[in-house]
Amino acid sequence: MSNKIDHSMSLASPDALNITTKQKIALAFGLIGLFILVLALFNVDFPNRAVFLTLSLGLVIGGTIVYSREAYLTKLEGIKNDGVWFKSLTSRGVLGWSLGIVLTVFYIVLYFFPALLGLGTNGEANTGLIALFDPLSNLLSGNNASQWFVYGTLYTVAILAFGYKFMLKYRHNRYQQLRTGSVMFFQTAFAFVIPELMARLNSDDFSLPYNDLKNMWPLNYYAFDQWRVDQFINAQTVGLFFLILGVVMVFVISPYLTYKYGKRWYCSWVCGCGGLAETAGDSFRQLSNKGVKAWKFERWMINSVLVFSIVTTVAVISTYLGYDSEKYWFTKNAFLISIGVFLTLLLAGILYYKRKELNKSAFRGAIGYYILTIAFLVFYSFFDLSQIKIDASYFSFGLNQNTYSFDSGLRSFYGFGIGSIFSGVIGTGFYPILGNRAWCRMGCPMATIMGIQQRLFSKFRITTNGGQCISCGNCSNSCEMGIDVRAYAQKGENIVRSSCVGCGVCSAVCPRGVLKLENDSMDGRINPTEVLLGNDVDLMDLLNKN
Amino acid sequence: MEHVVIIGNGISGVTVARHIRKNSDKKITIVSAETDYFFSRTALMYIYMGHMKFEHTQPYENSFWKKNRIELKKGFVETVETESKTLRFAGGDTLQYDKLVIATGSKPNKFGWPGQDLDGAQGLYSKQDLDSIERNAPDNKTCKRAVIVGGGLIGIELAEMLNSRSIPVTFLVREDSFWNGVLPKGESAMINRHIKNHHIDLRLSTNLKEIKSDENGKVKSIVITETGEEIECNVVGLTAGVAPNIDFIKTSNIETNRGVLVNRQLETNIPDVYAIGDCAEQRDGGIGQRRPIEAVWYTGRMMGEVLAQTICGNPLEYKPGHWFNSAKFLDIEYQTYGWVFADRGRPEYEEHFHWIHEDDTKCITVAYHKDTKQFLGINTFGIRMRHETFDRWLTEKRDVDYVIKNLPEANFDPEFYKHFEKDILASYNKQLQTV
Numbered sequence: 001m002s003n004k005i006d007h008s009m010s011l012a013s014p015d016a017l018n019i020t021t022k023q024k025i026a027l028a029f030g031l032i033g034l035f036i037l038v039l040a041l042f043n044v045d046f047p048n049r050a051v052f053l054t055l056s057l058g059l060v061i062g063g064t065i066v067y068s069r070e071a072y073l074t075k076l077e078g079i080k081n082d083g084v085w086f087k088s089l090t091s092r093g094v095l096g097w098s099l100g101i102v103l104t105v106f107y108i109v110l111y112f113f114p115a116l117l118g119l120g121t122n123g124e125a126n127t128g129l130i131a132l133f134d135p136l137s138n139l140l141s142g143n144n145a146s147q148w149f150v151y152g153t154l155y156t157v158a159i160l161a162f163g164y165k166f167m168l169k170y171r172h173n174r175y176q177q178l179r180t181g182s183v184m185f186f187q188t189a190f191a192f193v194i195p196e197l198m199a200r201l202n203s204d205d206f207s208l209p210y211n212d213l214k215n216m217w218p219l220n221y222y223a224f225d226q227w228r229v230d231q232f233i234n235a236q237t238v239g240l241f242f243l244i245l246g247v248v249m250v251f252v253i254s255p256y257l258t259y260k261y262g263k264r265w266y267c268s269w270v271c272g273c274g275g276l277a278e279t280a281g282d283s284f285r286q287l288s289n290k291g292v293k294a295w296k297f298e299r300w301m302i303n304s305v306l307v308f309s310i311v312t313t314v315a316v317i318s319t320y321l322g323y324d325s326e327k328y329w330f331t332k333n334a335f336l337i338s339i340g341v342f343l344t345l346l347l348a349g350i351l352y353y354k355r356k357e358l359n360k361s362a363f364r365g366a367i368g369y370y371i372l373t374i375a376f377l378v379f380y381s382f383f384d385l386s387q388i389k390i391d392a393s394y395f396s397f398g399l400n401q402n403t404y405s406f407d408s409g410l411r412s413f414y415g416f417g418i419g420s421i422f423s424g425v426i427g428t429g430f431y432p433i434l435g436n437r438a439w440c441r442m443g444c445p446m447a448t449i450m451g452i453q454q455r456l457f458s459k460f461r462i463t464t465n466g467g468q469c470i471s472c473g474n475c476s477n478s479c480e481m482g483i484d485v486r487a488y489a490q491k492g493e494n495i496v497r498s499s500c501v502g503c504g505v506c507s508a509v510c511p512r513g514v515l516k517l518e519n520d521s522m523d524g525r526i527n528p529t530e531v532l533l534g535n536d537v538d539l540m541d542l543l544n545k546n
Numbered sequence: 547m548e549h550v551v552i553i554g555n556g557i558s559g560v561t562v563a564r565h566i567r568k569n570s571d572k573k574i575t576i577v578s579a580e581t582d583y584f585f586s587r588t589a590l591m592y593i594y595m596g597h598m599k600f601e602h603t604q605p606y607e608n609s610f611w612k613k614n615r616i617e618l619k620k621g622f623v624e625t626v627e628t629e630s631k632t633l634r635f636a637g638g639d640t641l642q643y644d645k646l647v648i649a650t651g652s653k654p655n656k657f658g659w660p661g662q663d664l665d666g667a668q669g670l671y672s673k674q675d676l677d678s679i680e681r682n683a684p685d686n687k688t689c690k691r692a693v694i695v696g697g698g699l700i701g702i703e704l705a706e707m708l709n710s711r712s713i714p715v716t717f718l719v720r721e722d723s724f725w726n727g728v729l730p731k732g733e734s735a736m737i738n739r740h741i742k743n744h745h746i747d748l749r750l751s752t753n754l755k756e757i758k759s760d761e762n763g764k765v766k767s768i769v770i771t772e773t774g775e776e777i778e779c780n781v782v783g784l785t786a787g788v789a790p791n792i793d794f795i796k797t798s799n800i801e802t803n804r805g806v807l808v809n810r811q812l813e814t815n816i817p818d819v820y821a822i823g824d825c826a827e828q829r830d831g832g833i834g835q836r837r838p839i840e841a842v843w844y845t846g847r848m849m850g851e852v853l854a855q856t857i858c859g860n861p862l863e864y865k866p867g868h869w870f871n872s873a874k875f876l877d878i879e880y881q882t883y884g885w886v887f888a889d890r891g892r893p894e895y896e897e898h899f900h901w902i903h904e905d906d907t908k909c910i911t912v913a914y915h916k917d918t919k920q921f922l923g924i925n926t927f928g929i930r931m932r933h934e935t936f937d938r939w940l941t942e943k944r945d946v947d948y949v950i951k952n953l954p955e956a957n958f959d960p961e962f963y964k965h966f967e968k969d970i971l972a973s974y975n976k977q978l979q980t981v
Contacts, residue, residue, distance in 0.1 A: 076743060076744065076876075076877055077877060077907075078876070078877030079877070081595070081596070081597040082595050082596055082597070082710040083595070083596035083710070084596055084597060085596045085597065085598060085599050086596040087596075172877075173960060173963075174960075174962040174963055174964070175960045175961050175962050175963070178962055286598075291607065292607060292609075463958075465930070465932060465933050465934075465958055466870070466932070466933025466934050466937065467844050467847075467848075467870065467933060468844075468870070468872050468881065468933055470586065470588040470589075470843045470844075470872075471557070471586040471588070471589075471605045471843075472586050472588050472589035472592065472603065473586060473589055473592075473598055473602045473603050473604075473605065474589070474592060474597060474598065476602070477597065477598045477602045486605055487605070490605060504960060504961075507960050508960070509597075511874040511879065512872040512873075512874070512879070512881070513872065513879050513881055513930035513931075513958060516930070516958050516959075516960060516961075517960065517961060518961075530568075530851075531848075531851050532844075532847070532848075533867070533933055533934060533937060534844060534848065534866065534867050534868070534870055534933070534937070535848045535851055535852070535866060535867060536848075536852065536862070536863075536864075536865040536866065536867065537867060538865075539851065539852060539855070539862060539865075
């Protein structure tokens with residue numbers, strides 16, 4: 001359109017979007033809280049760290065609470081999306097880009113230069129920002145803080161503060177409130193407090209790895225690394241329980257819950273990545289790309305990451321089974337063969353029973369990736385990966401001069417490329433640019449597994465309500481996973497998509513009550529239609545049966 | 547190859563084009579003077595409110611049209627010459643057709659109010675209307691107050707839009723309660739209260755006398771008929787309904803009344819010329835209890851679905867199923883299935899059961915036949931209900947008892963929402979006992 005109005009780069013916004021005095025004060029308090037962290041980062045030595053840490057986090061949380069109450073409780077219950085495409089922060093304007101850059105830099109420092117945050121190396125005391133968190137860390141686990149403790153605390157604070165904001169925003173919607181309460185709980189208890197407290201159990205002859213119970217393989221790509229498995233085995237009953245639980249989660253609990261409720265049981269009710277995306281990232285959900293090209297890219301990307309993660313994990317496990325076989329129940333080849341048989345049976349079952357639901361590209365992709373995976377398994381069985389040496393400098397422009405064995409090279413590259421860069425730097429740092437679920441949509445291998453299941457073996461779907469859709473596009477706009485929800489709704493077709501995380505916001509924002517998240521029978525779940533309900537019965541019969 | 551030309555790229559025109567393409571290889575051209583690509587008119591309000599950008603209201607990607615070999619022509623048709631099957635455009639160029647579909651939609655009603663064409667007085671229907679409201683009312687400094695004339699669906703949407711930018715709104719409604727030509731009393735009264743809760747200055751039983759101009763020909767104020775009160779304002783929203791947008795046809799020999807007259811097969815009096823959507827008027831009166839002109843999103847779509855069959859050699863009549871519709875009044879969603887009449891125009895056999903929640907944002911009205919107890923229709927506010935279920939119950943001619951007892955089956959609210967079916971049933975039983 002020639003006369004298109006583009007507000008996003010403008011600093012002047014319509015008047016209504018200005019914030020109230022009370023909100024300005026709340027914002028100031030929150031910023032002071034953050035400023036204390038910045039001062040600590042620049043090595044200002046606070047006299048009483050416990051007091052200043054409490055003050056800082058208290059101001060951030062308190063500021064967010066006051067700000068949100070003023071934003072939502074002063075208005076009637078309802079959809080609160082006024083101006084999201086006008087505000088610089090939420091429409092890739094100057095503020096949005098600035099925040100994106102700040103977050104990205106933070107992640108790069110966190111992952112690769114923790115010393116800059118004040119991490120004490122070689123037994124030295126922490127300084128700077130990390131030292132500020134020592135009192136809290138000591139309170140919980142009895143140890144000094146690490147960069148991961150600082151990150152975990154800030155992460156939890158963000159989910160709690162913005163979770164509260166989200167609950168107020170959707171105070172008319174119990175689905176939104178309950179699932180937000182759920183992610184707030186799982187983050188605080190399972191990802192933060194319990195693992196820290198469990199660290200207290202560790203002693204010289206007993207130690208458990210830091211274990212976030214809900215963080216399953218393959219999202220937790222180091223779940224079956226040798227050091228972790230060894231620690232679990234050495235910790236005997238308790239450790240074995242956690243190790244077996246980890247396997248049972250992947251092969252029993254998750255498939256069962258995904259069958260009953262869809263992958264939302266994890267992605268938008270339990271997961272920490274999802275938790276941050278749904279709370280702190282909620283303001284950016286409209287930024288995900290809904291285009292066909294993005295969807296095509298997504299399909300290749302996310303399935304490739306899954307294959308990468310399987311190939312890597314199998315390489316790591318089969319290697320230590322190879323040189324340490326008497327320590328474990330499995331030998332290397334028994335392990336490789338059972339993985340190969342499992343994947344073959346799984347694929348054969350899908351291709352046979354679900355052949356009608358797979359189109360040509362899905363069929364080709366599955367076969368191609370299957371052959372690739374099996375080729376890797378065969379390769380692993382014939383070679384001792386620990387003896388194959390790789391000079392990392394060839395792959396890192398000389399930045400990394402180490403030499404790795406094949407398995408640990410693969411593992412390191414996965415950890416760096418997927419674990420750090422993709423899920424952290426891009427996944428979260430780019431919230432204000434790519435939307436809040438770029439990682440979940442494009443990279444998370446666990447989302448891929450649950451997604452395949454959700455598409456093929458699940459009761460979950462989003463039902464459309466007959467002929468009521470008016471194609472307005474609020475649903476597609478608010479889909480953080482970039483699903484063009486409207487494309488289905490306007491055809492009266494249920495939405496059964498592997499990527500859907502079941503956040504329910506499409507249903508919430510629909511002005512005509514068209515969308516409902518449901519668990520129901522598998523029959524008729526996928527229902528492509530030519531003509532929608534409401535038209536001539538004979539015409540519907542004629543066309544929808546063809 | 548037969549050339550089908552469609553005037554109008556709204557939901558009706560685009561639906562007929564898509565379905566012709568599915569069923570045939572005909573050459574298809576869609577003509578529009580409004581926009582390059584199809585967009586959802588119903589979403590215009592969300593652009594002004596900042597929920598979406600204009601491109602988000604386009605249901606198909608721009609590449610869709612080429613891929614499906616649907617040609618798009620931007621241009622304003624001035625005359626239709628049916629003898630030579632030629633369209634003449636404002637620019638002077640022409641286009642030949644073999645079959646012509648008129649799907650030009652509506653335009654806002656103007657009832658001859660003095661000042662109705664001033665700068666700042668406008669309807670809200672087209673993309674151009676959106677551009678002009680953005681120009682006239684970008685914020686509450688440029689537009690210190692807006693007056694909306696006409697208490698219908700577009701009026702309340704415009705009020706919500708202006709409210710989102712903190713522009714004070716005075717809302718003039720001719721009737722003594724909002725939209726009570728369509729809504730029964732209890733519902734209409736609840737919406738009155740909801741409008742006021744949003745700090746909108748709702749004036750019932752109030753008519754517009756005139757719009758006054760400043761020295762630059764811009765809107766300065768309006769005067770109310772009943773009291774003579776003058777209200778200063780910078781924008782006047784004229785939202786007293788819409789009428790078919792068919793001025794360019796009047797010079798042709800295509801027969802028109804208020805709309806383009808069509809038979810049940812959506813054919814006009816001229817062979818190979820059809821009309822669908824808001825601009826079509828059923829020659830023999832409305833189908834069932836429907837109006838002869840249906841300016842509703844989904845009826846346009848349904849007419850497109852049917853006409854595509856006829857054009858592709860499978861002649862069909864337009865036979866819509868049970869009536870349904872929906873809307874949203876600020877924060878309150880409304881759905882209707884079957885027929886529920888307001889006081890005005892209600893058949894003498896139609897009786898109502900009304901339930902309202904104490905929070906004053908949810909209510910339902912169930913209409914039934916007073917003798918046979920047959921279920922006739924339901925209006926639901928603040929509770930979502932399932933189209934499919936009511937469509938089936940209407941076909942099965944269920945009685946009102948059955949419907950009230952089985953309401954949980956029809957519930958379409960999101961999971962974990964509070965349910966009110968027990969309350970409703972209790973209230974229904976109580977009302978029956980007192981009768």
